[in-house]
Amino acid sequence: MSRSFQFSFLQALTFGVLLFMALPNLIVLAISFNREATLAFPPSGLSFAWYLNVFKTPSFAVGLQQSVLLATVSSAISLALGIPAALAIVRFRFFGRQAVNVFVMAPLFVPEVVMGIAMLLWANAVSTISNTTTLVILHCLIVLPYVVRLVVANLQGMDPNLENAAMLLGARPFQAFFRITVPLIGKGLLGATVFAIVMSFHNFTATMFLIGSRPTLPVAAYQYIRTENDPTVAALSTLMMLAGILAVYLMERWIGLERLVR
Amino acid sequence: MFARLMPYTLVAPALLLISTLLMGLSSVLGWSFQGGSGSEAASLIQYENLATNESYRHFFTYSLWLAAVSTFVALILGFPVAYYMEIKASPHQRRLIFAGLLAMFLSDYVLKMFGLILILGRSGLVNRLAMGLGLADSPLRLMYNEFGVLVGLVSGILPYMILSLNGVIARLDKRLQEAAALLGAPPWRIFLLVTLPLCIPGIIAGTMLSFLLSLNSFVTPMLLGGGRVDMIAVLIFDQAINLANLPLGSAAAGVLFLISGAVILLLSLLGDRYQKRFQR
Numbered sequence: 268m269s270r271s272f273q274f275s276f277l278q279a280l281t282f283g284v285l286l287f288m289a290l291p292n293l294i295v296l297a298i299s300f301n302r303e304a305t306l307a308f309p310p311s312g313l314s315f316a317w318y319l320n321v322f323k324t325p326s327f328a329v330g331l332q333q334s335v336l337l338a339t340v341s342s343a344i345s346l347a348l349g350i351p352a353a354l355a356i357v358r359f360r361f362f363g364r365q366a367v368n369v370f371v372m373a374p375l376f377v378p379e380v381v382m383g384i385a386m387l388l389w390a391n392a393v394s395t396i397s398n399t400t401t402l403v404i405l406h407c408l409i410v411l412p413y414v415v416r417l418v419v420a421n422l423q424g425m426d427p428n429l430e431n432a433a434m435l436l437g438a439r440p441f442q443a444f445f446r447i448t449v450p451l452i453g454k455g456l457l458g459a460t461v462f463a464i465v466m467s468f469h470n471f472t473a474t475m476f477l478i479g480s481r482p483t484l485p486v487a488a489y490q491y492i493r494t495e496n497d498p499t500v501a502a503l504s505t506l507m508m509l510a511g512i513l514a515v516y517l518m519e520r521w522i523g524l525e526r527l528v529r
Numbered sequence: 530m531f532a533r534l535m536p537y538t539l540v541a542p543a544l545l546l547i548s549t550l551l552m553g554l555s556s557v558l559g560w561s562f563q564g565g566s567g568s569e570a571a572s573l574i575q576y577e578n579l580a581t582n583e584s585y586r587h588f589f590t591y592s593l594w595l596a597a598v599s600t601f602v603a604l605i606l607g608f609p610v611a612y613y614m615e616i617k618a619s620p621h622q623r624r625l626i627f628a629g630l631l632a633m634f635l636s637d638y639v640l641k642m643f644g645l646i647l648i649l650g651r652s653g654l655v656n657r658l659a660m661g662l663g664l665a666d667s668p669l670r671l672m673y674n675e676f677g678v679l680v681g682l683v684s685g686i687l688p689y690m691i692l693s694l695n696g697v698i699a700r701l702d703k704r705l706q707e708a709a710a711l712l713g714a715p716p717w718r719i720f721l722l723v724t725l726p727l728c729i730p731g732i733i734a735g736t737m738l739s740f741l742l743s744l745n746s747f748v749t750p751m752l753l754g755g756g757r758v759d760m761i762a763v764l765i766f767d768q769a770i771n772l773a774n775l776p777l778g779s780a781a782a783g784v785l786f787l788i789s790g791a792v793i794l795l796l797s798l799l800g801d802r803y804q805k806r807f808q809r
Contacts (some may be wrong), residue, residue, distance in 0.1 A: 281613040284606045285626065288687055291644025294654060297648055307652040348543040355539035367540050370547055377550065378745040378789050380762040381782045384769050385553030388779070389568055392556055408550050411543065469637045472747040472762065476770065485639045492643050492752065501647075503639040508632075515632050 281307070292508060299501035306496060317502035324499060330487030334468050336399070337483060341406035342414075342463035346456070349414035354444075356415070357422040358430075371415050374408045382408065383476030390477065398479035405473055410463040417462065421455030422448075458521040465514050535792075560779035571759035575780035588764040589784065595675070595760065596743035599682035603690040603739050604732065608685070611694035615701075634688040642681055642752040649677055649753070681749035686739040693738060697731030728801055737796040742787055761785050 294308065302312030321327055355361070356368055374382065382405070390401040429451065433443040449456070471485045478486055484507075491500050535721045564572040579585045648654045649671040659665040671677055701724065709719045747762035756763060761781065769778030 277609055277613050277617065280609045284610050284687070285629065287606075288684060289629065290648060290654075291684065292633075292636065292643050292646045295640065295644045296797060305652070306647055306650065308654045308657055344546075351539035352543035359536035359539075361533070361536040364536070367544065371540075371543055373547055374550060376793060377554070378741070378762075378785055380745055380747060380765045381554070381557065381786045381789075382550070384765060384778060384782045385557050386551060387553075387769065388556035388560060388775070389549060391554035392552075404546070404549055405548055411546060415543070442588055457767070465635050466758040469635070471639055472745075475747070475766065485637055488637075489639050489748070489752070490642070492639070492646070494747060500640070500643055505635070507637055507640060511632055511636050514635060515628060518631070521629065 288303070295501045295504045296508070298498050299505045301501075303451055303499040306498060306501070318506070319496075320499045321503045321506065325480060326487040326490065327484065327503060330482050330484035333399075333481050334484040337402055337406050338464045341403050341410055341467050342460055344403070344407050345410040345463055346460060347413045349411050349459075350418055350444045350456070353415050353418035354448075357419055372412045375412045379470075379472040380476075383473035386450040386473070387476045398477060399481070402474065402477050402483075405477060406467040406470060407524070409470055409473065412468050413466060414459050414463055417455060417459040421452040421459075425451050440459075443523060444526045454521040458518050461514050461517050461521070465511070551746065552714065557779045557782050557786075561783045563776040575776050576784070578777065579780055579784060585764070585781075588759045588761050588781075589788075591759045592744055592761045593788075595678060595758075596740050598735055599679055599743045600690075601685060602679070602683050603686045604736065607687055607690035607694055607735070608728075611691045611698050615695055615698040630688050630691060634692070638685065638748055639752070642748055645677075645681055645684060645753060649680065672753050673757060675758065677753040678750055678758045678760075681753040682743045682746055683758075685746065685749060686742050689738050689742065690735040693735030694728065694731045695733075696744045697728050701727055716720065726787060730800055733796055733800045733803070734804050737793065740792060745785070 272385045283432070297310055298306060298308065299317055300313050301310035301317070302314040303310075352367070352371055356364065356371075377385070386401055386408075390396050390398075400455055425448070429441045429447055433447045434440065438446065469485060470483075471489070474483055475486060482490060488503060561575055562571040562573070564570065564574050579589075610626075614623050614775075618626065646653070649669045650656070653671070655671060656665070656668045659669060660667075671680075705723055705727070706719050707725045710716075714722070745762055746760060747766065748765050750756070750758045750760040753764075754760070762785075765778050765781045765785065768774045768781060
């Protein structure tokens with residue numbers, strides 16, 4: 268009797284906390300179909316007008332463009348820089364290896380606001396650099412530690428003798444990398460790419476310091492929330508949630524969710 | 530020769546990228562030592578200003594307080610979830626909760642705070658329910674104050690806390706609990722004396738992550754606090770961007786960086802000490 272009570276109490280508590288976490292998303296979903304131009308709950312009727320309005324709002328169009336640009340360019344650069352760095356860290360023993368390891372992870376230890384103001388001052392000092400270029404650098408800094416960590420984990424899980432065997436049989440290092448290593452850790456690389464894109468796409472605080480005339484999508488949403496009072500942002504959120512669910516699905520398939528967080 | 534240089538060639542581009550951040554951080558430091566009114570000499574006047582001005586100081590003490598409270602609440606709420614999903618849930622349930630957590634972890638923070646506005650606002654879900662059930666005559670004030678910000682912070686850090694705790698609970702050696710049960714310990718004693726101590730590394734990791742995330746939070750005080758709740762990130766943004774006072778903004782950023790560093794150092798030392806004691 269007492270055991271089953273304990274069990275159901277724990278279950279109820281878990282359910283409550285999970286509901287608390289999911290509720291904001293559920294409410295947004297409900298409000299996005301509201302017929303009236305208010306954010307009041309419950310919705311008064313069914314309408315898809317706000318979804319159309321998302322595409323008619325100019326700042327969202329600009330924001331989407333800017334966010335997609337930042338996410339693709341910065342994750343591509345981070346992969347290009349992060350994969351070689353991870354290879355060096357896992358496959359080589361060299362003087363300063365530990366220091367490099369710490370150095371590459373450094374952005375994780377810098378608070379986002381501090382990172383934002385630091386890159387703002389850096390851009391002011393360089394002076395000839397455009398806003399978007401600084402944002403690309405900022406997003407690369409934010410994403411790089413995660414890329415290196417994920418690639419390092421994948422390389423450690425792979426047998427280095429396979430590369431050695433290829434090279435013994437006459438493959439040059441680059442050949443061994445592209446024909447043996449990449450196919451073996453391919454799914455891990457795909458997972459790291461999706462993760463990098465998501466991290467860049469959602470970054471807000473540090474990005475806010477470097478926004479010029481072209482907001483990113485989260486910044487455009489933030490500005491809309493602060494000035495307008497209709498369900499357009501709710502419709503936008505629902506669309507982004509769908510994209511998020513897709514990202515989670517892809518990562519589950521490619522790297523497995525548990526490996527990502529442990 | 531080539532082989533010896535190889536690793537350095539591989540890491541060089543990444544290090545070059547990181548060096549831009551170091552340059553930026555050193556400019557923050559440089560700006561923070563500037564005096565007012567165009568004087569060239571380095572001075573500590575900005576730091577002095579932060580330390581002596583009551584209203585600036587409040588941003589720091591209040592942020593630390595909010596971070597501590599939200600972390601504690603997240604720990605209390607997160608532990609049962611992490612415990613349930615690892616120990617009691619069926620594999621299917623477990624995967625479902627895990628996917629939900631990750632979706633939460635990856636969902637947009639700004640939009641999550643927007644969802645909370647829809648729940649806590651004047652005509653939001655809670656007020657509609659409370660007034661509909663006759664529990665309140667007029668709308669309750671649930672946001673643009675401390676309460677709203679705390680709810681936002683807790684909901685922001687819960688996924689991180691649960692995932693950190695889940696990591697240690699998954700590695701628990703169940704035989705230790707079984708041994709305690711065989712020796713006659715009641716369930717609550719097993720939990721307090723066996724399970725909980727084994728979870729301390731995860732508790733420390735989750736606490737560190739959550740505390741830092743709350744301490745540095747910007748979106749929550751802006752949207753759920755209406756910009757009226759004093760948190761450090763708001764101060765830094767206001768000074769650096771809205772008031773164009775880069776020296777003071779930089780000094781505040783410098784102090785925040787120091788506090789974060791101290792928190793990381795302190796909690797990692799605590800974790801190490803605990804681990805050592807445990808191995809003996």
